Amino acid sequence: MNHRTLFFLLVLLSVILSGCAALQPEPTSTPTETPIPPTPTNTPTITPSPTTTPSPTPTLTPTPLSTTDILSKNFIEMIDVYGVEIELTRVLVAEKDILLQDHPQLKDENIRPANFSAPIFDDKPVVLELFFRMTNTSERIYTIWFYDTFVQVNGKQSKFEEFIDNDAVIADNINTWTIDILPGSTISIGIWVGLEATDVSEISQINILMDSPSYELADGSYMSVGRKYYFSLDLTEWGFEPFPAEIMENLY
Numbered sequence: 458m459n460h461r462t463l464f465f466l467l468v469l470l471s472v473i474l475s476g477c478a479a480l481q482p483e484p485t486s487t488p489t490e491t492p493i494p495p496t497p498t499n500t501p502t503i504t505p506s507p508t509t510t511p512s513p514t515p516t517l518t519p520t521p522l523s524t525t526d527i528l529s530k531n532f533i534e535m536i537d538v539y540g541v542e543i544e545l546t547r548v549l550v551a552e553k554d555i556l557l558q559d560h561p562q563l564k565d566e567n568i569r570p571a572n573f574s575a576p577i578f579d580d581k582p583v584v585l586e587l588f589f590r591m592t593n594t595s596e597r598i599y600t601i602w603f604y605d606t607f608v609q610v611n612g613k614q615s616k617f618e619e620f621i622d623n624d625a626v627i628a629d630n631i632n633t634w635t636i637d638i639l640p641g642s643t644i645s646i647g648i649w650v651g652l653e654a655t656d657v658s659e660i661s662q663i664n665i666l667m668d669s670p671s672y673e674l675a676d677g678s679y680m681s682v683g684r685k686y687y688f689s690l691d692l693t694e695w696g697f698e699p700f701p702a703e704i705m706e707n708l709y
Contacts, residue, residue, distance in 0.1 A: 521562065522555065522560060522562050522563075522697055524657075524658075524695070524696055524697060525656075525657060525658045526551060526552045526555045526657055527549070527550070527551035527552065527555055527556075527657060527697055528549070528550050528551070528657060528660075528692055528695045528696070528697065529547065529548065529549040529550070529551075529586075529695070529697050529698050529700075530547070530548055530695050530698055531546060531547050531698050531700075531701055531704070532544070532546055532547075533545045533546070533547075533548060533688070533690065534688055536686045536687075536688070537594075538669055538670055538682070538683040538684060538686065539595060539599075539669075539670060539682045539683045540593065540594045540595030540597075541591065541592070541593055541594075541595065541599050541601070541638065541670040542591070542592040542593075542594060543589055543590070543591050543601075543667065543686050544589065544590045544591075544592075545587070545588070545589060545665070545688050545690075546588045546589065546590045546645070546704050547586065547587070547588035547647070547700070547701075547704055548585070548586070548587055548588075548663065548690060549585070549586040549700075550583065550584070550585050550586075550610075550652075550657055550660055550663070550692070551583065551584060551586075551657060552582060552583060552656075552657060553573055553578065553581065553582055553583065553584045553651075554582070556568050556573075556584065557573070562697065562699070573649070573651075575623035575624060575625070576623075577619060577620065577623045577625075577651060578623075578651045580653060581651030581652055581653055582652075582654075582655075583651070583652040583655050583656070583657060583660075584649055584650065584651055584652065585608065585610065585649070585650040585651075585652055585663070586627075586647060586648075586649055586650075587608070587647060587648055587650065587665065588627070588645065588646070588647040588704050589645065589646055589647070589667075590643065590644070590645045590704070590707075591636065591638055591643065591644050591645075591646070592638075592642070592643040593638040593639060593640055593641065593642050593643075594640075594641075595640060596640050597640065597672050598637060598638070598639055598640065598672060598673070599637075599638050599670040599671065599672055600635055600636065600637050600638075600670065600671045600672065600673070600679065601635065601636040601638065601667070601668070601670060601671075602634075602635055602668045602671070603617060603621075603633055603634060603635060603636050603646065603667075604616075604617050604618040604621050604633075604634040604635070605617070605618070605667075605668050606665065606666065606667040606668070607665070607666045608650055608663065608664070608665050608666075609663070609664040609665075609666075610652050610655070610660055610662075610663050611652075611655055611659065611660060611662075613652070613653060613655075615650055615651075615652075617648055617650070618634075620648060620649065620650050620651070621633055621634060621648070625648055625649040625650070626646065626647070626648050627646065627647030627648065627649070627708070628646050628647070628708060628709045629708050629709065630709050633646065633709065636709060638670075643707050644707050644708070644709040645704060645705065645706060645707050645708050645709060646708070646709040647704075660692055661691065661692050661693050662689070662690065662691060662692065663688075663689075663690040663692065664687070664688070664689050664690070665686075665687070665688040665690075666685055666686070666687050667685060667686040667687075668681065668685055668686075669681045669682060669683050669684055669685045669686070670682060670683065
């Protein structure tokens with residue numbers, strides 16, 4: 458074999474080997490595995506605390522007033538004299554200190570501490586509230602001498618006059634000594650009266666005497682007509698009745 462032939466064979470072998478190397482596939486890369494963290498052991502379970510519902514604030518129910526301390530009654534009696542109707546719409550008798558305690562049962566009462574601040578009430582532990590409704594169904598103007606009314610409790614007689622002088626009247630009008638009632642009119646008026654040295658439990662009878670209606674004559678004098686208004690009250694079966702709002706209608 459000459460040198461030319463040997464050279465040719467070497468070149469041919471080199472070409473064959475190069476072609477075989479080019480035909481081999483590229484190696485596939487092995488995927489990298491992502492490590493999975495190990496499952497923790499003994500992981501504490503957190504249980505949420507139950508929601509605490511606040512307890513409602515208890516409603517304090519005050520002790521009901523005792524009938525040994527307070528009595529009241531509404532719409533007791535009506536008396537008609539010559540077309541002038543006077544109705545005793547409310548009577549309340551109570552320990553004065555009880556009325557000043559702002560008890561829920563008394564929330565609708567027309568209680569003003571100023572009524573009891575006058576010296577006349579200093580020595581009177583029990584007070585009496587009286588309400589009247591007066592209606593004139595006649596055709597004449599009549600006058601009621603309110604100041605001249607008497608109230609008797611346990612044999613002790615008092616006159617409205619001394620309490621009118623001490624801001625004890627429940628009315629819008631300043632002058633409550635006398636009351637003029639025009640035909641067809643209705644007015645209401647109340648008054649507080651103090652009672653000496655007694656207990657509510659000891660009161661079983663109240664008497665009220667109001668002068669008869671009068672009308673004015675041409676000379677300016679007055680003529681009384683008919684009988685006087687006399688209310689005699691037996692309290693033995695009384696309890697406590699709340700103050701009705703209608704009593705304050707047409708306040709004088």
